[in-house]
Amino acid sequence: MKVVVVGAGIVGAACAFHAAAAGLDVTVLDRGPVGAGTTSRGEGNILLSDKEPGPELELARLSRDLWDEVGEELGPETVELEAKGGLVVASTPEALGALHAFAARQAGAGVRTQAVERVGELEPHIAPGLPGGVHYPQDAQVQPVLAAAALLRAAVRHGARTHTGEAAAAVTGAGGRITGVRTADGTVLPAEAVVNAAGTWGGEVGRRLGAPVEILPRRGFVLVTEPLPPMIRHKVYSADYVANVASSDEGLETSCVVEGTRAGTILIGASRERVGFDTAMNPAVVATLAAQACRLFPFLRGVHLIRAYRGFRPYCPDHLPVIGPDPRVPGVVHACGHEGAGIGLAPGTGALVTAQLLGRPWRGADPVAHTGLLPDRFLTTGGVPK
Amino acid sequence: MSESRDLVVVGAGPAGMAAAATALDGGLRVVLVDSGAAPGGQFWRHPALFARETLPTADLHHGLSTYRALCSTLSAHERTGRLTLLLNHHVWTTARDEDGFAVHAMDRGRAPEEEAVVLRAPALLVATGAYDRQLPFPGWDLPGVLTAGGLQSLLKGGGVVPGRRVVLGGTGPFLLPVAAALAARGAKVVAVCEAAAPSAWLRHPAALLRNPAKWAEGARYAGTLARHRVPVRTRTAIVGAEGEGRVAVVRTAALDTDGRPLPGTERRIEADTVGVGWGFVPQLDLLLPLGCGLGDAGDGTMAAAVDDGQRTTVPGLYAAGETCGVGGAALAVSEGRVAAVSVLTDLCAPGRPGTRRPAAERRAVARHRAFARAMAQAHPLPPAWPAWLTDDTPVCRCEEVTAGAVRSARADHSAADHRQVKQLTRAGMGWCQGRMCGPAVHCLVARGEPYAPAERLIATPVTLGALADSGESTSDHT
Numbered sequence: 001m002k003v004v005v006v007g008a009g010i011v012g013a014a015c016a017f018h019a020a021a022a023g024l025d026v027t028v029l030d031r032g033p034v035g036a037g038t039t040s041r042g043e044g045n046i047l048l049s050d051k052e053p054g055p056e057l058e059l060a061r062l063s064r065d066l067w068d069e070v071g072e073e074l075g076p077e078t079v080e081l082e083a084k085g086g087l088v089v090a091s092t093p094e095a096l097g098a099l100h101a102f103a104a105r106q107a108g109a110g111v112r113t114q115a116v117e118r119v120g121e122l123e124p125h126i127a128p129g130l131p132g133g134v135h136y137p138q139d140a141q142v143q144p145v146l147a148a149a150a151l152l153r154a155a156v157r158h159g160a161r162t163h164t165g166e167a168a169a170a171v172t173g174a175g176g177r178i179t180g181v182r183t184a185d186g187t188v189l190p191a192e193a194v195v196n197a198a199g200t201w202g203g204e205v206g207r208r209l210g211a212p213v214e215i216l217p218r219r220g221f222v223l224v225t226e227p228l229p230p231m232i233r234h235k236v237y238s239a240d241y242v243a244n245v246a247s248s249d250e251g252l253e254t255s256c257v258v259e260g261t262r263a264g265t266i267l268i269g270a271s272r273e274r275v276g277f278d279t280a281m282n283p284a285v286v287a288t289l290a291a292q293a294c295r296l297f298p299f300l301r302g303v304h305l306i307r308a309y310r311g312f313r314p315y316c317p318d319h320l321p322v323i324g325p326d327p328r329v330p331g332v333v334h335a336c337g338h339e340g341a342g343i344g345l346a347p348g349t350g351a352l353v354t355a356q357l358l359g360r361p362w363r364g365a366d367p368v369a370h371t372g373l374l375p376d377r378f379l380t381t382g383g384v385p386k
Numbered sequence: 387m388s389e390s391r392d393l394v395v396v397g398a399g400p401a402g403m404a405a406a407a408t409a410l411d412g413g414l415r416v417v418l419v420d421s422g423a424a425p426g427g428q429f430w431r432h433p434a435l436f437a438r439e440t441l442p443t444a445d446l447h448h449g450l451s452t453y454r455a456l457c458s459t460l461s462a463h464e465r466t467g468r469l470t471l472l473l474n475h476h477v478w479t480t481a482r483d484e485d486g487f488a489v490h491a492m493d494r495g496r497a498p499e500e501e502a503v504v505l506r507a508p509a510l511l512v513a514t515g516a517y518d519r520q521l522p523f524p525g526w527d528l529p530g531v532l533t534a535g536g537l538q539s540l541l542k543g544g545g546v547v548p549g550r551r552v553v554l555g556g557t558g559p560f561l562l563p564v565a566a567a568l569a570a571r572g573a574k575v576v577a578v579c580e581a582a583a584p585s586a587w588l589r590h591p592a593a594l595l596r597n598p599a600k601w602a603e604g605a606r607y608a609g610t611l612a613r614h615r616v617p618v619r620t621r622t623a624i625v626g627a628e629g630e631g632r633v634a635v636v637r638t639a640a641l642d643t644d645g646r647p648l649p650g651t652e653r654r655i656e657a658d659t660v661g662v663g664w665g666f667v668p669q670l671d672l673l674l675p676l677g678c679g680l681g682d683a684g685d686g687t688m689a690a691a692v693d694d695g696q697r698t699t700v701p702g703l704y705a706a707g708e709t710c711g712v713g714g715a716a717l718a719v720s721e722g723r724v725a726a727v728s729v730l731t732d733l734c735a736p737g738r739p740g741t742r743r744p745a746a747e748r749r750a751v752a753r754h755r756a757f758a759r760a761m762a763q764a765h766p767l768p769p770a771w772p773a774w775l776t777d778d779t780p781v782c783r784c785e786e787v788t789a790g791a792v793r794s795a796r797a798d799h800s801a802a803d804h805r806q807v808k809q810l811t812r813a814g815m816g817w818c819q820g821r822m823c824g825p826a827v828h829c830l831v832a833r834g835e836p837y838a839p840a841e842r843l844i845a846t847p848v849t850l851g852a853l854a855d856s857g858e859s860t861s862d863h864t
Binding site for chain 1: 479480481482488490502675677785798799800801802803805806809810812815816817819842843844847848849850851853854855856857
């Protein structure tokens with residue numbers, strides 16, 4: 001089966017990696033270099049801690065196991081995979097109660113959680129006086145661009161090809177079935193299936209393929225400090241983060257996520273703003289993130305911020321990724337809308353898309369176990385968007 | 387401070403001083419902000435006030451009469467309260483505001499404390515200058531290897547001669563005043579290695595003939611260098627530095643027409659200090675996040691694209707001096723004046739004087755630009771300079787990324803620009819954020835294209851504590 005994967009970000013690279021490993025004939029199409037979009041704009045989160053029980057957590061659990069497989073196959077150093085664990089801390093006794101209740105539901109869905117009474121024992125430099133938190137030992141970190149590049153290179157070793165260009169339209173045959181993808185320069189790449197892994201541009205690519213899905217941008221800033229000796233061991237979040245990820249409120253939300261990196265820098269994320277694709281600097285957001293980080297780790301007050309970057313998370317209206325065949329155009333398979341979780345969910349998405357293409361389970365991904373992510377949820381029975 | 391301001395000028399070098407003076411003379415209220423302790427920028431850098439008498443630097447400067455006239459104009463306007471001069475203020479970012487621009491600075495007048503300050507105005511002029519362009523070579527990370535601009539700053543700003551035996555290398559007319567200044571202060575300048583051919587200037591006779599002042603300046607340096615017996619070797623480059631813990635020996639070589647070292651021409655020269663400069667890179671950090679369009683400056687760099695009134699592609703945003711392409715202080719002064727007249731015109735202040743079309747200044751800008759372009763063409767980066775690098779030569783010193791790693795990012799991952807190389811290798815992710823290695827990394831992966839720096843939303847490091855406090859109580863100079 002000939003498959004064109006549109007998008008060489010982390011999700012497209014993971015789709016290409018699994019599909020090529022399964023023996024499919026894969027071509028990856030992107031207008032730019034590997035991982036140049038949202039992949040390069042995040043922190044490299046592989047998280048279970050921020051997900052409530054449901055279809056996304058099921059995919060995240062599968063994906064977490066598959067990240068370990070990626071690490072074994074490609075070398076954990078190659079992708080800087082680090083199982084550092086997450087620590088979610090509450091700032092008030094009420095917030096701690098809510099966090100414990102949330103963690104109990106997650107534990108019921110198979111997530112490993114450990115209540116922590118004295119967070120200072122896990123994080124010696126954290127602010128004193130915090131009432132407690134929850135430790136999530138499965139949370140991990142990866143360097144996303146290195147990971148996307150390594151997955152793509154492994155896909156090429158399995159026979160995949162890369163093609164620089166922009167998807168312009170679907171070429172269809174009998175019954176409206178996909179027979180290829182036309183690129184902006186007129187080249188036609190033959191394909192029996194096209195995977196829409198275009199991230200933030202997934203809505204536009206879906207439209208060009210005749211299978212529109214609603215993918216919206218949500219802007220985020222990440223701050224990077226000067227390099228320091230190791231000061232922060234885990235991914236440390238305030239419990240507010242859990243509320244914000246699932247929020248549909250307009251406007252700005254910030255709740256701090258602080259972590260050290262191997263290079264010595266400390267990353268501080270993650271604001272969430274619905275401002276379209278506006279790239280403007282927002283100094284107020286930077287100041288708010290800095291204030292929240294300093295409240296969690298007071299030593300940060302004297303530490304220099306040397307860089308800030310921003311990106312656009314691709315999200316669907318219901319904040320779940322859309323993964324699976326589009327019934328309106330046979331052959332189109334969506335794999336986008338992962339919002340801020342695309343790095344963590346990438347290998348699971350790649351395996352699930354491959355299973356859907358093969359029509360049978362692949363590497364632990366069983367299509368019947370992930371029906372909650374199918375595009376059908378946005379469509380009425382006539383195939384028209386709701 | 388709560389009075390309204392018409393214009394914020396960032397950078398009090400030749401361009402910013404001239405722009406502020408002209409805008410003030412035209413009746414505008416101006417904030418002039420600079421990170422230094424005194425106006426003047428890099429070109430008119432002076433020792434601290436208390437040391438000026440003991441450290442005379444007048445002989446190291448050019449155009450001091452212009453500098454003094456601008457200083458006295460600015461002082462007069464400061465006394466009337468229409469100029470707010472903010473020194474020791476480091477601008478860390480700029481953003482669009484409802485009615486113009488918000489310039490975010492840190493007041494470091496009481497270092498190590500810093501306090502956030504926001505400056506707001508309908509018009510913003512960015513005159514942040516340029517910084518040395520560096521090309522790596524084996525040993526360039528040894529102590530004792532400096533930039534040519536750094537040597538000049540030490541001399542002008544503190545009377546410091548950092549070594550006894552100095553070798554200078556690179557390309558461009560700037561090497562000559564640095565050599566002359568070092569010699570005048572007692573350093574033995576063992577060699578000046580100029581990569582360009584001596585005949586290169588002759589290819590652009592018209593631009594040279596229209597700028598007789600430049601000839602006179604060049605002749606003066608030549609006289610100083612001859613008097614101190616400083617050898618200037620053309621078609622020659624520094625290809626290596628060696629030493630235990632500090633530079634002790636410099637390796638130079640003659641270059642072929644592509645800039646490749648000619649076999650058998652290598653010389654070893656004993657020296658304790660090396661100064662290297664391959665021209666300059668415009669400092670665009672405050673302009674890029676505002677969406678300012680760029681243009682090819684003709685010297686291998688991109689610079690702010692401006693119209694003949696120094697207007698950038700963003701309404702209300704102006705640029706003057708080296709941010710529009712490197713061309714020297716005289717050009718910067720003219721551009722600053724032209725920019726200020728545009729601000730006066732665009733703000734449509736009725737009855738304000740000084741809004742006449744500055745035809746003479748525009749002609750001066752055109753003449754100096756033509757000269758700068760001729761200089762740039764006479765002093766290109768030698769295309770084959772990467773031939774000096776060994777695979778283990780560090781290219782990014784902050785993150786210790788080697789030339790071999792950059793080359794393999796290009797070969798194995800088809801990295802086609804410095805941003806992609808950074809993501810794959812960390813080159814440019816450290817303290818200097820690619821200011822030192824960016825042009826070199828760019829040349830290694832994207833030859834032929836002019837260098838556009840990475841967008842830096844944080845233009846200078848700031849403490850998280852000061853930022854955190856700024857959210858609650860930013861002193862607002864509106």
